[in-house]
Amino acid sequence: MEYLILGDCAVSIEFGNEINPEINNKIKNFNDLIKASEIEGIIETVPSFKSLLVYYDPSKLYFNEVKEILSNLSKELDTKVNNKKRIIEIPVCYDEEFGVDLDFVSDYTNLSKDEIIKIHSSQEYLIYMLGFLPGFAYLGGMDKKLVTPRLTNPRVRLEAGAVGIGGEQTGIYPLASPGGWRIIGRTPVKPYDINRENPVLYRSGDYIKFTQINKKDFFKIKDLVNKESYNCNIIERSEGYWGL
Known part of the structure; x- marks a missing residue:
């Protein structure tokens, strides 16, 4: 997973370079986890073919903070997630x-x-x-x-x-x-x-x-x-x- 800064209010999480069901399922699982976590400052998430776009409020969070929060959150996902x-x-x-x-x-x-x-x-x-x-x-x-x-x-x-x-x-x-x-x-x-x-x-x-x-x-x-x-x-x- 690679975190890319997009301006001052969004980060793109890249999951790979292919379009396939496995990668898309990873995006879905992580997107669901972010929503369920109700992180203050996270405004919206937009899943796509091989990445997940996360919008945040720059008055509450900086890019490095968002990256750290999301990186730590990804560790909560079990290596086997029920599909x-x-x-x-x-x-x-x-x-x-x-x-x-x-x-x-x-x-x-x-x-x-x-x-x-x-x-x-x-x-x-x-x-x-x-x-x-x-x-x-x-x-x-x-x-x-x-x-x-x-x-x-x-x-x-x-x-x-x-x-x-x-x-x-x-x-x-x-x-x-x-x-x-x-x-x-x-x-x-x-x-x-x-x-x-x-x-x-x-x-x-x-x-x-x-x-x-x-x-x-x-x-x-x-x-x-x-x-x-x-x-x-x-x-x-x-x-x-x-x-x-």
Whole structure:
């Protein structure tokens, strides 16, 4: 773990030079420990692919103090930390009305639409980090069979809930926005809703599992979402151990 100073109010803790689940899990565990410790002067933490950004109040703490506190705190982590896996199931309709790029993905990958849907909805995708838009999850774990290049010219507007493929990644557009990913479906749930107690549906370190639904179920769920009476299925289980 390397501590890098970022101005007078932030430190970046670097965990390695690779993007992989083991390093990301270490970041998640340390992030949880920092939050649970409620250290006076620590304002916010932001996990990413291979680092953890920690904001602090410079009127209460200096960089060297933050570094010492965090370094000592890291020693409290056992060499074996239970890896609790939290999986959020996201319903997706892959109908051609929503999956406007399914034909292109099919032609590019030499896979049928049914094969694309089956492969895409069979994985559990790790959320490495959130960014770009509120609730936009950078996911890892997509089958390489689905790798498809982004659009040369991004669309001016994609609907909220659009599910797409961009290179080696897949993800959900949480808000209506421009976007250059190949759209293969749409979810009726809201990954980001400012009116919720927790506006973002998931967090870094969680997993997303896409589940296929038809158009009838899409609009049924969408109606329930609008009435604030729909909750995504969440699965929690322990799988293996990772340490720092």
